[in-house]
Amino acid sequence: MNIHDVYRPILRHFRTKRIRRFYELLGVDSGTRILDVGGNGFFWRIAGELNLPKPREITILNIYDQNEDLPDGVTWVRADARAMPFTDNQFDVAFSNSVIEHLETAANQTAMAFEIRRVARMYWVQTPDPRFPVEPHYITPFIHWLPDSVRRHVSRNGTVWGIITRPTPQEVDARLKEIRLLSPKEFRNLFPDARIVIERFAGLPKSMVAVRRG
Numbered sequence: 001m002n003i004h005d006v007y008r009p010i011l012r013h014f015r016t017k018r019i020r021r022f023y024e025l026l027g028v029d030s031g032t033r034i035l036d037v038g039g040n041g042f043f044w045r046i047a048g049e050l051n052l053p054k055p056r057e058i059t060i061l062n063i064y065d066q067n068e069d070l071p072d073g074v075t076w077v078r079a080d081a082r083a084m085p086f087t088d089n090q091f092d093v094a095f096s097n098s099v100i101e102h103l104e105t106a107a108n109q110t111a112m113a114f115e116i117r118r119v120a121r122m123y124w125v126q127t128p129d130p131r132f133p134v135e136p137h138y139i140t141p142f143i144h145w146l147p148d149s150v151r152r153h154v155s156r157n158g159t160v161w162g163i164i165t166r167p168t169p170q171e172v173d174a175r176l177k178e179i180r181l182l183s184p185k186e187f188r189n190l191f192p193d194a195r196i197v198i199e200r201f202a203g204l205p206k207s208m209v210a211v212r213r214g
Contacts, residue, residue: 012046014199014206015042015043015046015097016046016050018097018126018199019043019046019047019050019052020050020052022095022124023047023052023053025124025197025211025213026093026122026124026211026213027213028052028053028055028093029053029055030053030054030055030056031055031056032053032055032056032092032093033055033056033057033059033090033091033092033093034055034058034059034091034093034094034095035059035061035084035086035090035091035093035094035095035119035120036058036059036060036061036095036096037061037084037094037095037096037099037112037116037125038061038062038063038081038096038097038099038102039060039062039095039096039097039099040060040062040068041060041068041069041070041071041074043095043097044058044070044071044074045071048071054073055073057073057075058071058073058074058075059074059075059076059077059091060074060075060076060077061077061078061079061081061084062076062077062078062079063078063079063080063081064078065078066078081096081099081103081111081112081115081116082103082108082111082112082115083111083115084115084118084119086119087119088118088119089118089119089120089121090119090120091119091120091121092120092121092122092214093120093121093122093123093124094116094119094120094122094123094124094125095123095124095125096116096123096124096125096126097126098126098127098128098136099112099127100112100113100125100127100182100190101127101128101179101180101181101182102178102179102180103180104177104178104179104180105180106180106186109180109182109190110190113125113190113191117191117193121214122212122213122214123191123194123210123211123212124209124210124211125194125209125210126199126207126208126209126210127181127182127187127207127208128181128206128207128208129184129198129199129205129206129207129208130144130145130181130182130183131184131204131205132201132205132206132207133204135181137161137175137179138155138159138160138162139159139160139161140158140159140160140161143155143158143159144181148176151176152172152173152176155167155172155175155176156169156172182208184196184208187208187210188210190210191210191212193212194210194211194212195210195211195212195213196208196209196210196211197209197210197211
């Protein structure tokens, strides 16, 4: 089984609710120019299925080459979120979902946050909340509360991610290095001009969203 076979139904459930709220809070309509930082076509296919307004343009920025067919009106730009090839306020809205925690240092996360605030008048940036007991990248409870040395030891045989993907020791180390969950204080400091919205599941804080409206 591929790990995405486990992720996909969960992602669709939560992201359907998230895209509706994004449209509502940011007032997205047929004239909106959107930059999706680090995304793919998944959200925008859901938006189409929900018959939400089709934005004027959607640009996906990603460090990887395009590897999927995109919905009409969506374009792909390969570039680095820390140094975006766009002018100030080029977009109405910058959107980013579960990306900033993949920039493994505080300096890289700061650079991405600065660029998002620079290139768009409004933004929506979501990241997992470390206070939630289940770590979404491992699909396993409590592992993100453990020291790195312990996580390295249990990742392969003690997490859903490890049992399904059977990572090599090098892949375990790469994931350990890649994921840097932000504390609520760190996240707020990265986006000081935003309102921080907390998404909850079963009453617990699941995700944090920084929202700046025009």
